[in-house]
Amino acid sequence: MIGRMAAAAAAFLALGGMQAPPQPQAPGELALWRLDCGEFVIKQYGAFFSDTFQYPPGPKRIVDSCYLIRNGDRYMLWDAGLPGELAGQTVDMPAQTMTLNERIVDQLAPIGVRPEQIEFLGISHYHLDHIGQAADFPNATLVIGKGDVEVLRTQTGDFIQPDRLRPWLDGERRMVEAQSDIDLFHDGRVVMLSMPGHTPNHFALLVRLASGPVLLSGDLYHFTEQVENRGVPPFNHNRADTLASMDRFDRIARNLGARTIIQHEPADVAKLPAFPEAAR
Numbered sequence: 001m002i003g004r005m006a007a008a009a010a011a012f013l014a015l016g017g018m019q020a021p022p023q024p025q026a027p028g029e030l031a032l033w034r035l036d037c038g039e040f041v042i043k044q045y046g047a048f049f050s051d052t053f054q055y056p057p058g059p060k061r062i063v064d065s066c067y068l069i070r071n072g073d074r075y076m077l078w079d080a081g082l083p084g085e086l087a088g089q090t091v092d093m094p095a096q097t098m099t100l101n102e103r104i105v106d107q108l109a110p111i112g113v114r115p116e117q118i119e120f121l122g123i124s125h126y127h128l129d130h131i132g133q134a135a136d137f138p139n140a141t142l143v144i145g146k147g148d149v150e151v152l153r154t155q156t157g158d159f160i161q162p163d164r165l166r167p168w169l170d171g172e173r174r175m176v177e178a179q180s181d182i183d184l185f186h187d188g189r190v191v192m193l194s195m196p197g198h199t200p201n202h203f204a205l206l207v208r209l210a211s212g213p214v215l216l217s218g219d220l221y222h223f224t225e226q227v228e229n230r231g232v233p234p235f236n237h238n239r240a241d242t243l244a245s246m247d248r249f250d251r252i253a254r255n256l257g258a259r260t261i262i263q264h265e266p267a268d269v270a271k272l273p274a275f276p277e278a279a280r
């Protein structure tokens with residue numbers, strides 16, 4: 001009898017030492033913060049933003065937005081703004097002025113997020129105002145369009161500055177060269193959507209918050225009027241691809257009932273809670 005009990009106890013102990021079978025994990029909370037990553041005054045916005053003489057002459061102010069996403073305890077940054085060394089300055093260029101109020105890392109500090117915690121750095125496209133502070137995030141896997149990487153490997157200019165992404169381009173940090181949609185956390189909730197045209201492999205971002213889906217435009221649109229009148233900037237890589245991507249973006253927004261946010265549109269800043277509050 002005692003022997004049998006001892007055997008049962010041993011079996012119980014053995015079971016106790018076994019690993020519990022894997023349980024389906026409840027998805028962590030998703031949160032989205034809008035960050036101030038700069039602003040511009042475009043001196044002649046008609047010529048700058050339409051190849052069909054759509055807009056009147058004169059200046060236009062636009063903002064430069066980046067976004068922080070927390071998925072459970074994992075962090076992602078969407079776009080990396082104007083270069084950090086501009087902080088506190090306005091730079092006058094031939095076609096525009098550029099201003100940066102505060103670096104991204106200094107905005108993250110008060111909400112307790114350290115640069116090393118950023119796991120993914122998703123980039124809508126290679127232009128300077130979207131990659132300027134990328135190098136501040138040393139552990140991030142860079143996710144960027146393959147065609148955009150090819151531009152960075154072969155060209156330079158005011159808005160083409162490959163050195164901003166040098167550690168990734170040189171293979172020192174992990175880079176994913178995307179050619180189609182990418183489900184970043186493999187849970188369907190944060191998806192980079194292929195929207196080529198502005199650049200060869202431009203992307204938008206879908207964030208499926210508990211409160212409803214949000215679509216971040218990248219530079220598919222720069223301001224609200226473009227949604228209605230299909231203003232295509234003359235500097236876009238491919239006009240037909242741009243129009244097809246606008247069609248895809250609008251259809252996804254309609255089908256999902258998504259909140260659409262044009263990253264450069266000043267009026268769209270108010271579509272998300274003011275930092276440091278997050279949408280959830």
Ligand SMILES: [Zn+2]
Pocket residue numbers: 127129130219264
């Ligand atoms: Zn831009």
